[in-house]
Amino acid sequence: MAVPEAFAGRLALPAVAAPLFLVSGPDLVVETCRAGVVGTFPALNQRDTPGLTGWLEEIAARLEPHPGAAPFGVNLIVHRSNQRLQADLAQVVAHRVPLVITSLGAVREVVEAVHGYGGLVFHDVINMRHAAKAAEAGVDGLIAVCAGAGGHAGTLSPFAFLPELRSMFSGTLLLGGGIGHGRQVAAARLLGADLAYIGTRFIATRESLASPDYKRMVLDARANDIVYTAAISGVKGNFLRQSLSAAGLNPERLAEQEALNLTEHEKRPWKNIWSAGQGVGAIDDLPGTEALCARLAAEYREAAGAL
Ligand SMILES: Cc1cc2nc3c(=O)[nH]c(=O)nc-3n(C[C@H](O)[C@H](O)[C@H](O)COP(=O)(O)O)c2cc1C
Structure with a gap:
């Protein structure tokens, strides 16, 4: 050690x-x-x-x-x-x-x-x-x-x-x-x-x-809301299901959505599609x-x- x-x-x-x-x-x-x-x-x-x-x-x-x-x-x-x-x-x-x-x-x-x-x-x-x-x-x-x-x-x-x-x-x-x-x-x-x-x-x-909405989403989310996908940034990462939905994406079918169009203003990885880990479930303040x-x-x- x-x-x-x-x-x-x-x-x-x-x-x-x-x-x-x-x-x-x-x-x-x-x-x-x-x-x-x-x-x-x-x-x-x-x-x-x-x-x-x-x-x-x-x-x-x-x-x-x-x-x-x-x-x-x-x-x-x-x-x-x-x-x-x-x-x-x-x-x-x-x-x-x-x-x-x-x-x-x-x-x-x-x-x-x-x-x-x-x-x-x-x-x-x-x-x-x-x-x-x-x-x-x-x-x-x-x-x-x-x-x-x-x-x-x-x-x-x-x-x-x-x-x-x-x-x-x-x-x-x-x-x-x-x-x-x-x-x-x-x-x-x-x-x-x-x-x-x-x-x-x-x-x-x-x-x-982080914006107030992002912080609020972290407070509200639970471990099950974390989606592990390579579809957002090209490398496998964890993202908040609620932010994927808010950006117009279907969190259940990301792999099938070939043209995610992540350059669109409201769908920018990290900026509007927010990352967080499974630990969100225990965060409430x-x-x-x-x-x-x-x-x-x-x-x-x-x-x-x-x-
Ligand atoms: C919103 C967000 C942005 C991150 N950005 C980076 C980054 O720019 N560079 C990096 O090395 N790791 C980045 N990470 C990973 C963290 O540095 C770290 O590995 C991870 O958050 C640890 O796990 P935890 O979120 O469950 O505590 C990011 C993580 C999150 C949640």
């Missing part, structure tokens, strides 16, 4: 608030970090690289008066479709972002660039093949994105996936998928994860950039991020103590 040394004494809860496309921004990051949870955001949440630079400077400035705050991280999509990768990476390096979370590709050059200034790289994976590639590229942490997670989720049970990962990787292990209560963070640790990876729970916070993190930490301590 290995929580990075750079995190030592700075976490109130062994957890990372996962990067959420179009949902996480500086407010969510700053509040999570101040509350002792690693805050992150996708670089692509800013429309261009200068915008990313602006957010990096804002976050650093707002966290400066809080030297004991948890570190923050930026998510980079490492794929040829992301034409901003090199420019965004250069800004991440220039601002010495403490944690980089890579998705899709795990590439040695990115890892070396981040290690060059003492930063850490975690990479999210849904199977052993991707995990082996990432380990080979030299990442510091592997994030097991298990069944029922929000976004581009996997299908493996954490009970099966974590032990397999641990058998081949001695770095930091994170577990994502349906975690929204401190008891589940304790369970993740028991399973062998060093840190929990929490996404969907943070959609329903005051600081998230819209707290401030700081209060949510404090609650998770108290629940975690209680669960760990009970064990």
Whole structure:
């Protein structure tokens, strides 16, 4: 087990608030970090690289008066479709972002660039093949994105996936998928994860950039409302049934709807067709991020103590 040394004494809860496309921004990051949870955001949440630079400077400035705050991280999509990768990476390096979370590709050059200034790289994976590639590229942490997670989720049970990962990787292990209560963070640790990876729970916070309708849908939805499909973004992911219906799609027959016409204004993936994980079923409030993190930490301590 290995929580990075750079995190030592700075976490109130062994957890990372996962990067959420179009949902996480500086407010969510700053509040999570101040509350002792690693805050992150996708670089692509800013429309261009200068915008990313602006957010990096804002976050650093707002966290400066809080030297004991948890570190923050930026998510980079490492794929040829992301034409901003090199420019965004250069800004991440220039601002010495403490944690980089890579998705899709795990590439040695990115890892070396981040290690060059003492930063850490975690990479999210849904199977052993991707995990082996990432380990080979030299990442510091592997994030097991298990069944029922929000976004581009996997299908493996954490009970099966974590032990397999641990058998081949001695770095930091994170577990994502349906975690929204401190008891589940304790369970993740028991399973062998060093840190929990929490996404969907943070959609329903005051600081998230999700629209009020999206937040309301997360509060109303149950695990059965989550549809796992590749029809929306080309990669298998979890989406809210209610948002598929609202966009005029039939959630039961997505595979048959050849021309989904997702460029239409009201049918844009992530913007109008909303993602969430199966953990929505247990979310029924819209707290401030700081209060949510404090609650998770108290629940975690209680669960760990009970064990
Ligand atoms: C709305 C939404 C947007 C997401 N966007 C991204 C993203 O841009 N990059 C990424 O690596 N993961 C993204 N994810 C996945 C999360 O980072 C994380 O793996 C997942 O939310 C964890 O599972 P949970 O939602 O059940 O807590 C997204 C998830 C959601 C729900």
